[in-house]
Amino acid sequence: xxxxxxxxxxxxxxxxxxxxxxxxxxxxxxxxxxxxxxxxxxxxxxxxxxxxxxxxxxxxxxxxxxxxxxxxxxxxxxxxxxxxxxxxxxxxxxxxxxxxxxxxxxxxxxxxxxxxxxxxxxxxxxxxxxxxxxxxxxxxxxxxxxxxxxxxxxxxxxxxxxxxxxxxxxxxxxxxxxxxxxxxxxxxxxxxxxxxxxxxxxxxxxxxxxxxxxxxxxxxxxxxxxxxxxxxxxxxxxxxxxxxxxxxxxxxxxxxxxxxxxxxxxxxxxxxxxxxxxxxxxxxxxxxxxxxxxxxxxxxxxxxxxxxxxxxxxxxxxxxxxxxxxxxxxxxxxxxxxxxxxxxxxxxxxxxxxxxxxxxxxxxxxxxxxxxxxxxxxxxxxxxxxxxxxxxxxxxxxxxxxxxxxxxxxxxxxxxxxxxxxxxxxxxxxxxxxxxxxxxxxxxxxxxx
Amino acid sequence: xxxxxxxxxxxxxxxxxxxxxxxxxxxxxxxxxxxxxxxxxxxxxxxxxxxxxxxxxxxxxxxxxxxxxxxxxxxxxxxxxxxxxxxxxxxxxxxxxxxxxxxxxxxxxxxxxxxxxxxxxxxxxxxxxxxxxxxxxxxxxxxxxxxxxxxxxxxxxxxxxxxxxxxxxxxxxxxxxxxxxxxxxxxxxxxxxxxxxxxxxxxxxxxxxxxxxxxxxxxxxxxxxxxxxxxxxxxxxxxxxxxxxxxxxxxxxxxxxxxxxxxxxxxxxxxxxxxxxxxxxxxxxxxxxxxxxxxxxxxxxxxxxxxxxxxxxxxxxxxxxxxxxxxxxxxxxxxxxxxxxxxxxxxxxxxxxxxxxxxxxxxxxxxxxxxxxxxxxxxxxxxxxxxxxxxxxxxxxxxxxxxxxxxxxxxxxxxxxxxxxxxxxxxxxxxxxxxxxxxxxxxxxxxxx
Numbered sequence: 001x002x003x004x005x006x007x008x009x010x011x012x013x014x015x016x017x018x019x020x021x022x023x024x025x026x027x028x029x030x031x032x033x034x035x036x037x038x039x040x041x042x043x044x045x046x047x048x049x050x051x052x053x054x055x056x057x058x059x060x061x062x063x064x065x066x067x068x069x070x071x072x073x074x075x076x077x078x079x080x081x082x083x084x085x086x087x088x089x090x091x092x093x094x095x096x097x098x099x100x101x102x103x104x105x106x107x108x109x110x111x112x113x114x115x116x117x118x119x120x121x122x123x124x125x126x127x128x129x130x131x132x133x134x135x136x137x138x139x140x141x142x143x144x145x146x147x148x149x150x151x152x153x154x155x156x157x158x159x160x161x162x163x164x165x166x167x168x169x170x171x172x173x174x175x176x177x178x179x180x181x182x183x184x185x186x187x188x189x190x191x192x193x194x195x196x197x198x199x200x201x202x203x204x205x206x207x208x209x210x211x212x213x214x215x216x217x218x219x220x221x222x223x224x225x226x227x228x229x230x231x232x233x234x235x236x237x238x239x240x241x242x243x244x245x246x247x248x249x250x251x252x253x254x255x256x257x258x259x260x261x262x263x264x265x266x267x268x269x270x271x272x273x274x275x276x277x278x279x280x281x282x283x284x285x286x287x288x289x290x291x292x293x294x295x296x297x298x299x300x301x302x303x304x305x306x307x308x309x310x311x312x313x314x315x316x317x318x319x320x321x322x323x324x325x326x327x328x329x330x331x332x333x334x335x336x337x338x339x340x341x342x343x344x345x346x347x348x349x350x351x352x353x354x355x356x357x358x359x360x361x362x363x364x365x366x367x368x369x370x371x372x373x374x375x376x377x378x379x380x381x382x383x384x385x386x387x388x389x390x391x392x393x394x395x396x397x398x399x400x401x402x403x404x405x406x407x408x409x410x411x412x413x414x415x416x417x418x419x420x421x422x423x424x425x426x427x428x429x430x431x432x433x434x435x436x437x438x439x440x441x442x443x444x445x446x447x448x449x
Numbered sequence: 450x451x452x453x454x455x456x457x458x459x460x461x462x463x464x465x466x467x468x469x470x471x472x473x474x475x476x477x478x479x480x481x482x483x484x485x486x487x488x489x490x491x492x493x494x495x496x497x498x499x500x501x502x503x504x505x506x507x508x509x510x511x512x513x514x515x516x517x518x519x520x521x522x523x524x525x526x527x528x529x530x531x532x533x534x535x536x537x538x539x540x541x542x543x544x545x546x547x548x549x550x551x552x553x554x555x556x557x558x559x560x561x562x563x564x565x566x567x568x569x570x571x572x573x574x575x576x577x578x579x580x581x582x583x584x585x586x587x588x589x590x591x592x593x594x595x596x597x598x599x600x601x602x603x604x605x606x607x608x609x610x611x612x613x614x615x616x617x618x619x620x621x622x623x624x625x626x627x628x629x630x631x632x633x634x635x636x637x638x639x640x641x642x643x644x645x646x647x648x649x650x651x652x653x654x655x656x657x658x659x660x661x662x663x664x665x666x667x668x669x670x671x672x673x674x675x676x677x678x679x680x681x682x683x684x685x686x687x688x689x690x691x692x693x694x695x696x697x698x699x700x701x702x703x704x705x706x707x708x709x710x711x712x713x714x715x716x717x718x719x720x721x722x723x724x725x726x727x728x729x730x731x732x733x734x735x736x737x738x739x740x741x742x743x744x745x746x747x748x749x750x751x752x753x754x755x756x757x758x759x760x761x762x763x764x765x766x767x768x769x770x771x772x773x774x775x776x777x778x779x780x781x782x783x784x785x786x787x788x789x790x791x792x793x794x795x796x797x798x799x800x801x802x803x804x805x806x807x808x809x810x811x812x813x814x815x816x817x818x819x820x821x822x823x824x825x826x827x828x829x830x831x832x833x834x835x836x837x838x839x840x841x842x843x844x845x846x847x848x849x850x851x852x853x854x855x856x857x858x859x860x861x862x863x864x865x866x867x868x869x870x871x872x873x874x875x876x877x878x879x880x881x882x883x884x885x886x887x888x889x890x891x892x893x894x895x896x897x898x
Contacts, residue, residue: 243804247814283795283796345789
């Protein structure tokens with residue numbers, strides 16, 4: 001199959017038809033009118049703007065998200081912005097609920113659409129923003145008049161990045177945001193052109209559409225914000241997700257096929273499958289399972305990632321040789337580290353200072369010389385003292401249990417663990433996770449790029 | 450006990466009495482006369498010289514070694530030096546045997562003394578030597594007239610270094626030679642003064658008695674040869690042995706006791722002891738045992754050390770985490786590595802290139818993507834391809850057996866192994882070494898500095 005025919009087929013799925021567009025436009029007109037009427041009731045002026053992919057005509061067919069921003073004068077006190085913003089929101093979405101990003105805002109549904117009604121400051125320039133949401137109208141303005149001819153290419157790019165697991169700038173995914181995807185399609189002049197370029201990317205990749213960047217970034221992908229020379233639009237995008245785009249761009253070009261636009265949804269493993277996988281691999285998985293903290297994903301996943309790095313690090317330093325790790329969260333959260341070593345000796349080697357560094361050397365020597373449980377001190381081939389002392393914990397499970405609360409865990413994970421956790425070691429115990437995390441375990445044991 | 454009274458007691462043991470000195474002098478006079486008579490029969494002139502510790506009056510009571518050098522004119526062809534040297538040797542020691550250092554020479558016993566009769570060239574200057582033995586007369590000449598007042602201090606130093614296992618410049622010990630010991634005592638002005646200085650040594654330590662050094666050395670101890678500015682007398686001395694002197698100098702000064710002049714001869718372990726030690730330590734010892742190659746120690750031990758480093762390296766790289774290693778040789782030779790890991794998983798992680806390095810990355814990906822035994826390729830957190838592939842050998846014994854002849858072993862060890870070897874894994878099998886190496890195993894499991 002040719003790339004063009006594959007893209008044609010995908011376009012049929014992702015580009016909304018006329019009735020879908022008409023329905024959206026009617027809803028937007030309606031919501032805008034309600035918002036403007038509510039603004040008229042306020043003692044201040046404000047501007048109602050549609051932003052996001054619906055505003056830019058780059059949403060994927062079937063998505064039903066409307067982002068309505070209410071832009072207040074920059075001299076309005078924060079407290080007033082908050083109350084006026086909520087007043088407008090509650091008028092537009094009387095059945096909505098209050099959410100909190102940088103300011104409180106109202107989120108709700110309206111005629112089958114998910115609507116966010118968000119207050120922001122209408123600053124003069126994107127470099128003067130007072131909170132992150134203030135930037136959005138500038139992004140919208142920048143793309144207006146530029147992205148229109150490439151809207152369907154943006155849709156293809158979003159569908160592709162979604163399918164390979166690299167779409168979304170939330171802190172669980174750390175992938176490509178919608179705005180970043182739009183800028184990339186714009187920069188290269190189309191989706192095919194983006195694919196061709198990305199197939200040859202050698203990170204770090206630096207793009208600066210407005211050629212106004214003023215600093216360097218230590219990120220695998222840098223796209224200087226066209227509305228703010230100080231900002232990398234791709235700052236959150238992980239090296240893994242950048243590499244994913246590179247990999248799948250090559251795949252799609254080398255062997256064009258529609259399935260590369262289908263998200264990978266493996267059948268869940270059951271307990272027996274998990275046991276068989278661990279048996280086959282001959283590893284020692286260790287998992288800590290606890291009640292998932294009740295916080296938004298953008299708070300939860302960074303804490304899980306930090307905790308997982310700590311768990312992996314302590315197991316690594318103790319010689320249990322982690323092979324791979326993962327974190328899952330639904331009702332419960334799981335930190336999983338698959339160890340390559342099941343048991344350590346009863347003694348551990350502890351290297352002291354060079355004998356010639358007198359003060360330290362004498363301190364080390366004197367600390368161990370009379371300890372009946374210690375072998376040595378002896379001198380190694382480079383002239384340092386060494387002792388072999390008893391090891392407290394010989395297994396990865398025992399070691400993790402002994403060190404878990406010495407790890408930097410993040411506040412919500414730490415208090416969840418303090419409330420109790422389950423330590424699962426080996427295939428038999430890992431298998432008990434299959435009921436909740438069968439799909440995650442299927443992905444874990446058969447990982448794709 | 451004071452240091453002085455300890456040294457007094459040791460001096461009583463190591464300084465020969467008048468009758469021992471008289472006996473040696475009679476033997477030396479006799480041997481010299483026989484050698485000179487033999488020289489008179491030759492068609493060339495040669496000079497007979499007594500060298501070594503007996504010549505310098507620094508031998509330890511009970512040692513019965515006489516080194517007689519026959520110094521030929523430097524223009525004598527090597528072949529003639531060889532034949533004339535042997536002729537003198539056979540006359541002096543008719544029941545001796547031929548040995549080989551840089552030239553052949555005769556070694557034998559005479560009235561209870563071990564005698565070496567060695568031919569050398571009487572060069573003008575130590576920098577012009579034609580073989581290493583030519584240097585010895587220069588060392589002798591340098592110490593003559595200098596070392597006499599310190600002879601007993603040299604004896605104390607030699608006894609001390611011997612007791613702590615750091616005496617001898619052979620390639621098994623890699624310790625302090627007699628000449629080096631003499632230079633150190635001379636440099637510091639006595640044994641107590643050497644102790645005081647060594648206790649504060651912070652290697653690298655550089656001494657240059659004649660203040661004529663012309664180059665730098667990458668050794669833990671440098672003593673520039675007073676007869677050759679290009680040479681480090683301590684070149685062979687290992688970092689471990691330098692550190693040993695530092696350590697035991699501190700010990701002797703902090704807590705003077707005569708036992709520090711007694712070599713450490715632990716009672717041999719039996720098989721049950723060895724099993725118990727391995728059980729206590731919870732390690733996995735792996736030993737290769739083979740017939741000791743029939744070569745001199747100075748050939749054997751460097752090859753054993755090289756082979757041992759290779760064995761340790763291959764086990765380290767395969768993740769068996771060597772804790773300590775040793776080599777023993779008597780009738781058989783043993784390379785022992787004590788592993789901290791008994792079993793590795795059935796899979797091993799194999800890291801490929803960054804996805805962005807296109808040619809390499811595609812090569813790696815394509816090599817593994819269709820392999821049904823391989824997990825992945827997937828992409829790690831820094832954007833590199835990774836696969837998990839089956840591991841050939843999961844145990845240290847299996848791994849060593851599979852890789853032994855890929856190791857750089859040295860020629861005699863390699864051919865000995867080709868003739869056959871025994872692979873011993875675990876405490877039960879290691880215990881079979883106790884019959885031959887009970888003392889070595891006792892030292893191994895209770896190592897001293």
